[in-house]
Amino acid sequence: MERAVDCGLFKGPFSVTFVIPLLNDGEPLSRQIYLWFRKAILRGDMKSDERLPSTREFAEHLNVSRTVVVLAYEQLLAEGFVRGRPGSGTYVTQGLQASRPSSRAGRANVRLSRFARSVAEAAPKIEVPARRATSLRYDFEYGRSDIEQFPFETWRRMLLRHARKAPVRELDYAPAGGSMALREALTAHLRRSRAVVCDPSQVIIVSGSQQALDLIARVLVERGDRVAMENPCYQGAREVLRNIGARLLPVPVDADGLNPASLPERARLAFVTPSHQFPTGAILPLARRLALLDWARRADALVVEDDYDGEFRYEEQPLQSLQGLDTDGRVIYIGTFSRTIFPALRIGYLIVPKSLTAVFTSAKWLCDRHTATLEQETLAEFIASGMYERHLRRVRRRNTSRRKVLLEAIDKYLGDRVQVTGYGAGAHVVLWPDKRIAESAALESAGSRGVGIYGISPYYLTKPARSGFILGFSRMREPDIREGIRRLSQVL
Amino acid sequence: MERAVDCGLFKGPFSVTFVIPLLNDGEPLSRQIYLWFRKAILRGDMKSDERLPSTREFAEHLNVSRTVVVLAYEQLLAEGFVRGRPGSGTYVTQGLQASRPSSRAGRANVRLSRFARSVAEAAPKIEVPARRATSLRYDFEYGRSDIEQFPFETWRRMLLRHARKAPVRELDYAPAGGSMALREALTAHLRRSRAVVCDPSQVIIVSGSQQALDLIARVLVERGDRVAMENPCYQGAREVLRNIGARLLPVPVDADGLNPASLPERARLAFVTPSHQFPTGAILPLARRLALLDWARRADALVVEDDYDGEFRYEEQPLQSLQGLDTDGRVIYIGTFSRTIFPALRIGYLIVPKSLTAVFTSAKWLCDRHTATLEQETLAEFIASGMYERHLRRVRRRNTSRRKVLLEAIDKYLGDRVQVTGYGAGAHVVLWPDKRIAESAALESAGSRGVGIYGISPYYLTKPARSGFILGFSRMREPDIREGIRRLSQVL
Numbered sequence: 001m002e003r004a005v006d007c008g009l010f011k012g013p014f015s016v017t018f019v020i021p022l023l024n025d026g027e028p029l030s031r032q033i034y035l036w037f038r039k040a041i042l043r044g045d046m047k048s049d050e051r052l053p054s055t056r057e058f059a060e061h062l063n064v065s066r067t068v069v070v071l072a073y074e075q076l077l078a079e080g081f082v083r084g085r086p087g088s089g090t091y092v093t094q095g096l097q098a099s100r101p102s103s104r105a106g107r108a109n110v111r112l113s114r115f116a117r118s119v120a121e122a123a124p125k126i127e128v129p130a131r132r133a134t135s136l137r138y139d140f141e142y143g144r145s146d147i148e149q150f151p152f153e154t155w156r157r158m159l160l161r162h163a164r165k166a167p168v169r170e171l172d173y174a175p176a177g178g179s180m181a182l183r184e185a186l187t188a189h190l191r192r193s194r195a196v197v198c199d200p201s202q203v204i205i206v207s208g209s210q211q212a213l214d215l216i217a218r219v220l221v222e223r224g225d226r227v228a229m230e231n232p233c234y235q236g237a238r239e240v241l242r243n244i245g246a247r248l249l250p251v252p253v254d255a256d257g258l259n260p261a262s263l264p265e266r267a268r269l270a271f272v273t274p275s276h277q278f279p280t281g282a283i284l285p286l287a288r289r290l291a292l293l294d295w296a297r298r299a300d301a302l303v304v305e306d307d308y309d310g311e312f313r314y315e316e317q318p319l320q321s322l323q324g325l326d327t328d329g330r331v332i333y334i335g336t337f338s339r340t341i342f343p344a345l346r347i348g349y350l351i352v353p354k355s356l357t358a359v360f361t362s363a364k365w366l367c368d369r370h371t372a373t374l375e376q377e378t379l380a381e382f383i384a385s386g387m388y389e390r391h392l393r394r395v396r397r398r399n400t401s402r403r404k405v406l407l408e409a410i411d412k413y414l415g416d417r418v419q420v421t422g423y424g425a426g427a428h429v430v431l432w433p434d435k436r437i438a439e440s441a442a443l444e445s446a447g448s449r450g451v452g453i454y455g456i457s458p459y460y461l462t463k464p465a466r467s468g469f470i471l472g473f474s475r476m477r478e479p480d481i482r483e484g485i486r487r488l489s490q491v492l
Numbered sequence: 493m494e495r496a497v498d499c500g501l502f503k504g505p506f507s508v509t510f511v512i513p514l515l516n517d518g519e520p521l522s523r524q525i526y527l528w529f530r531k532a533i534l535r536g537d538m539k540s541d542e543r544l545p546s547t548r549e550f551a552e553h554l555n556v557s558r559t560v561v562v563l564a565y566e567q568l569l570a571e572g573f574v575r576g577r578p579g580s581g582t583y584v585t586q587g588l589q590a591s592r593p594s595s596r597a598g599r600a601n602v603r604l605s606r607f608a609r610s611v612a613e614a615a616p617k618i619e620v621p622a623r624r625a626t627s628l629r630y631d632f633e634y635g636r637s638d639i640e641q642f643p644f645e646t647w648r649r650m651l652l653r654h655a656r657k658a659p660v661r662e663l664d665y666a667p668a669g670g671s672m673a674l675r676e677a678l679t680a681h682l683r684r685s686r687a688v689v690c691d692p693s694q695v696i697i698v699s700g701s702q703q704a705l706d707l708i709a710r711v712l713v714e715r716g717d718r719v720a721m722e723n724p725c726y727q728g729a730r731e732v733l734r735n736i737g738a739r740l741l742p743v744p745v746d747a748d749g750l751n752p753a754s755l756p757e758r759a760r761l762a763f764v765t766p767s768h769q770f771p772t773g774a775i776l777p778l779a780r781r782l783a784l785l786d787w788a789r790r791a792d793a794l795v796v797e798d799d800y801d802g803e804f805r806y807e808e809q810p811l812q813s814l815q816g817l818d819t820d821g822r823v824i825y826i827g828t829f830s831r832t833i834f835p836a837l838r839i840g841y842l843i844v845p846k847s848l849t850a851v852f853t854s855a856k857w858l859c860d861r862h863t864a865t866l867e868q869e870t871l872a873e874f875i876a877s878g879m880y881e882r883h884l885r886r887v888r889r890r891n892t893s894r895r896k897v898l899l900e901a902i903d904k905y906l907g908d909r910v911q912v913t914g915y916g917a918g919a920h921v922v923l924w925p926d927k928r929i930a931e932s933a934a935l936e937s938a939g940s941r942g943v944g945i946y947g948i949s950p951y952y953l954t955k956p957a958r959s960g961f962i963l964g965f966s967r968m969r970e971p972d973i974r975e976g977i978r979r980l981s982q983v984l
Contacts (some may be wrong), residue, residue, distance in 0.1 A: 042782075042817070078808040080592045080778030095779050108822045109792055110850060111760070116711040119858055147663045158574045163648045171639045172836035207699060211860035221609040239858060268603070286572030287587050290534075300601055317570040325534070330600045342663035344865035357610045359604060366611055366731060368703035372864055373836035 023403035029064055030071035038073070038314065041081050041092055048094040052082060104223050114223075116242040127444045134446075138484030139270050139452035142428035145339050149395060154387055155378070162377045174373050176365035177357075178205025178349075181380035186335075186349060189383050193392075194310050195320030196333055198351045199381025204360050207371045209348035216304055216332060216350070218242045219363050221268060229268035230258045232459035234278040234306060237271050250461040255421065257282035260291035269302040270295075270325055274307040274322050279459050279470050280430055281422015285311075291324050296330045306334045309426035318425070329353030337379065339427070340392060345375055395474075399427055406471070409485035415491055427474035430456060432466060433492045439467045442491055449487045505660045520561035521556055529564070533573050533584055536753050540586040544574060550882055586899045595703050606715075610735040619637055630976030631944035634920040634964025637831050643885060645868070647833075652787035654672055666865050669849075670697025670841070670855035673872035678841060681875050685884075686802055687812030688825055690843050696852050699863045701800065701828035708796055708824060708842070709736045713760060720762035722750045724951035726770040726798060729763050742953040747913065749774035752783035761794040762787075766814050770799040771951050771962050772916015772922055776803075780813050788822045798826045800919035801960045803884055804891055810917070821845030829871070831919070831966075832884060837867055887966075898963070901977035919966035922948060924958060931959045934983055941979045 018146035027035075032212035052058075055073060059066040062315065073090055076082045082090050112120065116233060177183065181201035191194035206212045213236060221227060223245030229238060232248035241248060249264045257277040263270065268372070273293065286291075296303050305322045323333040332352040341347075352360050352467045382388050409429070410420055419432040431453075433442075439455035446453050469492075473481060519527075532538045542548075547565055551558040565582055568574045574582050583903055604612065638907060669675065675692035682688035694772060698704045705728060715737030721730060723742035735741060741756045749769040755762065764784065766776035776784075783892060788795050797814045805811070815825040825843040833839075844852050856862065874880050902923070905909035911924040923945075925934075931947035938945050961984075 079811050091905055093779065096782055106786075108794060108820050108845065108847070110712070110794065110845075110848065113714045116851050116855060119711075119854045122854075144664060156652070156847065159655055160648070160652055163651055167637050171642075171836045172636060173830075173835045204872060207860040207864070210858070214859050219611075220602070222605045226655055243858060273712075283677045290588055296600075301602060302602065312956055317567055319571050327534075328599050338665075343665045343861075345866040346861065353600065353602075355600070356602065357607050362611045362614075363608060366702070367706050367859075368699040369835075369838065372699070372838040372867060374867075375864060398698050 003365075011136050017320075024309055027404060028068075030075070030421070033062075033072035034075045034370060035068060037076055038079075038081055046092050048091045048092055048096070051290055052090040052092070055104065077376065080373070086305035097198075104205050113244065115243055116251045118245075122239055122243065136447060136452040137450040138476070138480050139486065140428075140454070140471035140484060141452065141475050142454065142470055143339065144472075144475065145342055146398070146474045147342050148475075150342060151387065151391055151399065155382065158381050158385075159374065159378045162374055162381070166377070170377065174370050177201075177361045177372050178203065179373065179376040179380055180373060181384070182376045185380045187266060189388065190311075190351070194307065194318070195324035195391070196351060197324050198333075202351050202354060203263055203372050204350040204352065204357070204364055204378060206348050206350060206364065207346045207368070207369065208338060208343075209306065209334050210236050210240075211367075211449055212239045212334045212336075212348050212350045213304075215360060215363050215367070216269075216334075217246070218240050219247050219356075219359055220302060225268040226264060226266060228263055228267045229461060230277060230293055230454060231461045232270060232279055232464070233271065233461065234273060234308075235459060237304075237306065238461070239490075241271070253280055253282060255282055256288060258288070258292070260295055263292070263294075263295045263299070266299055266302050269304055271304045271306065273306045273308065273321070275307050275319060275491065276307065276424075276426035279304070279422075279428070279456055280468075281424070281426055281428065283319060283424050284322075286319070289319075289325055291327075292322070293326055293330065297328060301330070303331045303336065305331055308334075308336055309380065310335075311340060312396055312427060313425040315401060315424070323351060329355055332356075340388075340395065341379070341382075345379070347371060347375060347379060349378035399474055402473045402476065402478060402481060403429075405481050406473050406485065409482045413485050413489035428472040431469045431471060431492065433469075437467055438491065439469070442467070444489060445491045451484050451487050451491070453488065466475060505734055522559075522560045522565075522567075525554075525561060525564035526567045529568055530571075530573055533588060538584050540588070542584045542585055542751065544582040544584070546581060579934065597809065598734075606737065607735055610737070614735065628939060628944040629942040630641055630968070630972050630979065632920075632946070632963035632976060633944065633967050634946065636891070636964075636967065637834055638683070638887065638966045638981060639834050640967075641890065643879065643883055647874065650873050650877075651866065651870045654866055655872070663867050667853075668696075668862050669853045670695065670863060671865065671868040671872055673876070674868045677872045680881065682813075682827070682843070685881070686810070687816035688801065688843060689816050690825075694841040694846060694849055696844065696856055697863050697868060698840050698842060698856065699704050699838045699860070700830060700835075701798065702728050702732075703827050703859075704826045704828075704840050704921065705732045705796075705798075705841045707788070707852060707855050707859070707966060708761075709738070709824075711732050711848075711851055712794065713738050717760040718756060720755055720759045720793075721846050721953060722764060722769060723953045724771055724948060724956070725763065725953065726765065726800075727951060729796075729798065731951070732745055733763070745769055745772055745774060746877035747774055748780060749776035750780070750784070752780050752787055754783070755787045755791070758764070758791055759793050761796055762796065763796045763842055764814070765798045767799050767805075767811060768914065768918035770798070770915075771798065771914075771920070771948055772960075773916070773918055773920065774810060776814075777915050778811070781811075781817055785814070785818055785822065789820060794822050796824045796826065798832060800826075800828055802827075803832060804888055804919060805917045806892055806895060807916070814841060821847055824848075832880075832887065833871070833874075836981075837871070839863060839871060840869060845982060892968055894965045894968065894973060895921075895971050896968060898965050898977065901974045903977060905977050905981035906984060909981075920964040923961045923984065925961075927984065929959055931961070934959070934961065935982045938980060942980065943976050943979050943983070945980065 014122050055066055055069040059069045077084060080093055083093050084090055087364055182205055183203040186203055187198055187200045217240045219245055225246050225248055227246045228251050229248045230253050249260050249267060251262050257274060258272055274289055292303060307321055310318060321333060323331040336348040339346055393398060407423055417434055420429050422429045439457055443453060454470040456470055457464045547558055547561040569576060573587055574579045575585050576582050674697055675695040678695055679690055679692045709732045713733060715738055718740050718741055719733050719738045720743050721740045722745050739760060743750050743754050747764060758959055766781060790848060799813055802810060813825060815823045828840040829837055899915055909926055912921050914921045931949055935945060935947055946962040948962055949956045
């Protein structure tokens, strides 16, 4: 459909041949003419002060309406590519061509910050885990809510009601710390279910717990600062701290979680997951919790409690949060809705000691102002109406029964060959085979049988002593759990 | 409603008197008993190995059902505060009291990072502008969309449709760079309306343009790095860069915007607002845009183009973006929907040179994974369906007519006393009074007449030479604009 017009006639008085291929490709003709001149001028093909053909002549030779050419010239004029001289025509503006290179010599040679270099180096590790190319029938995924189980009808109804009734001010900028309704609902819920002691002013709503980690790292950690980390530990926390330049000090984890006796003498802060150690699943006993707080007092350190799985405890009542035991304002509590509602919501929260509310609120405002309002208001109603706790009870019931099936199947098919940790709480367990088996080989062999399991070694800060496999159960049907473990018995 | 029970009977064999004020305050009785023991144990009022009263005796003396006491003891047991000894009763667990202080001596003595100290210092300046205590009848607010004008019915319909049809995977974690549908819709829109040249892989969806600024600062700027800033400049950019430790080099702004001749010889990057200089409103002419790109090439610097107001140009066609003129991959383009849709949506975007897409995507993933999905999908449809451009045309028409009323009123009431800048584009102008008048006095005097205007001096990096007042017009009715300016004539 090309309609190329060689306007040879204009060759004489001009420095370029006006070959403008007019294409019927959806771009208006005037825009094609405009673009042609723009490029010719910027490239220096048309020089400063060179005259453009008159619109009448040029339209005739292109065989288009004169309006088309006029429109193109007007755009060039408006943008300063050309100047009109009364009674004399249209000329290329002076001084537009400076030193535009045609080679690639001008290509930006970008120097990244240390943070960015560190991020870039770690990129393959920290990028969102790619979906498996072929999805597995028996995938023991972990770390995500069972989306299918979420009461979407109720959620959508609340969402729509809020979208409808939202007063104009709710569409405007909102407080950096988050919706007051959500902070109040959350405070009440966490007091009841996690014995978290706070008032709503200490709650900072963030865009997922990852942002909570990032804010903590930026506000409290300086390059070179010592940070005590459980070993193995949660990658999201490790990457944030590592990229900001913290010196990570691994603290060994045993069947009771982090061992406070092995905490370093000094550290700026400790990052811990007491309710369900990530990833081993150990539950930190009360005595260790108190010892950890004592250590924090002696070391004048802060403790970050990531309570990612605190809502789920089996057989016994959930242990109350570390935050609720703290009397010194040393614990920062992190929570998320990615494991109980759904990850794409991107809402999490920080509960900070009163002395730190102002600086965290300002830091959040500086980073991205505040988290989107509509979801916050919807979530506030979802919690305050009791729907959230009802949903949690339902999830807890289902997880309880899935867990039972899982543990029975492990006992039946793998009982003599593996140790199991992490089944006291949360939504995943870890299998530790007795015999030496390489994680990668086992993962591959399981995959070939349609079973998805996950190696624990990427979570270690040091070379792990043995292989381990993480198996989540919150998204699987019970028969699939049974069959998955049966197949796994051919692998481990 | 207090029902205090002095269980004097238990005084004998125990170290504490069991005075448990049982309140009918909504907390279950068993929880009150639990909390009392927990506190007594943690405070050291009850020592290691001390025996608790039997549930039967204790229930009788509290005059409550035995089940209530049993529940409290079970919780204490589950959490490890007490241990049961078969046939012998319930005892306080050993080693829980370590060194819990009753004084405030243990209070955390938190050391903030340099970033946080800088944030805390600037907090009064960077916190969300508090709403005026009494709202003003004639408030020339700026920097926000006219929310009342937004087609909410359409928006909500799309939102709900997406909430309904969202496949399960849309509730899960999503790509860090954002929804592909949105990036494609945006690429097409920006190519047409702003001559931005990119493919969707270069678009990073962020949570408002503030996050774009923050990511740029973190990825490209090191403490001590030189950054060229327009003077006056946008506070949001200044605060991010200042808090990260950049050395800000002010570049004077005149009636044509930033003067490229005054750019420093060397700088890591320059932050500019060419389509409507913030806050003066100057439009950077083509020759200066090209000179700026030339400077960037010579200085091997990057240029950040914040196109916050690029959609609105009056009388002439909008100047195309700096990004579209760049041939070296030196321009990072920032856009926002806070001024065209509504701020609480929290969606903005970055368009980065191809060489930087990977590191920016990883940095976004590290900071907060990704921006919430539902709004992204809704926005993608809103743009792709043409509703966004239709909405922009409507806003443009209204702004055109409000601007006309504003300029006429200024001419009529203030004509001989002020200069006006910034009326060629955007949604605010700046009034520069001829006579010397202190900004604070004028603001106060205007406020007492029900008129909201905004001083320009907070936006300067250096002491400003003269007073100036920012007047936004995108949220005002035309008669109010007229009356507001009439009243202002008594002030300036």
